[in-house]
Amino acid sequence: VGPGILTQSLTDILATMQAPTRFQLANNSVIQFAVADERVTHSGLEFGAPELQLSIPSRFRAVVARYGDRSAFVGQNIDLTYSELDARANALAHALVGAIHGRDRTVGLLLEQGVEFVSSLLATLKAGHCYVPLDPRLPRQRLERISTDAACAAVVTDEAHLELAQHLVGVSRPLILVDRLPKNGSRTDPAVAPDPMARAYIIFTSGSTGEPK
Helix, strand or coil: CHHHHHHHHHHHHHHHCCEEEEECCCCCEEEEEEEECCCCCCCCCCCCCCCHHHCCCHHHHHHHHHHHHCEEEEECCCCEEEEHHHHHHHHHHHHHHHHHHHCCCEECCCCCCCHHHHHHHHHHHHHEEEEEEEECCCCCCHHHHHHHHHHHHEEEEHHHHEEEEEEECCCCCCCEEHHCCCCCCCCCCCCCCCCCCCCEECCCCCCCCCCCC
16 A cells, blocks of 8 residues: 555545544554444444534544544554554644644655554644655655645654655754654643644645656
8 A cells, every 4th residue: 555545545534533443554554543434323422513524633532532442553563542642643743833833834754654654644633734645665856846846844754764854854844753752742632723624635646747746
């Protein structure tokens, strides 16, 4: 599963959360999110029309409150509950709030598939921003084009892709490493109320020209 497909799937999942289900990646990791059809009620958690107008972070918060001790991500020798995934995303969300001025900015996620990508997309939404997947396997020139066209205000990455990330951000944009976040940083929800109508993500495709757009 490529990052574009993965991101679309995760966004669809997060946008319609209600009852537990499992989502399996190509590397056999399993992401278990709460997914629902707005026409049904399951396990005592119901989202009616008003709730469906809430932001993705708001709906995810409701799921954490209801299923906090259940497994949310299983794979890569990791088994995270919803509460643990939420805390992990919150830590990065606070870093993003401190690094980026304004709201509804774009944040590049230069990460492999896995728990860091999932928690980072959640963190970006929690911070009131829009995420842009940057697949580390893509040619550097293509990543440069995507990062520039999307006007990424910051890039989130890890130690494994630090050199590439530094090249993409240059000297003027923040670079946040998920594996260098403060151990004693806040893990509560950031004081941000994302606009339900704001952008959630931007996906680039090659189209007929072969250029990302």
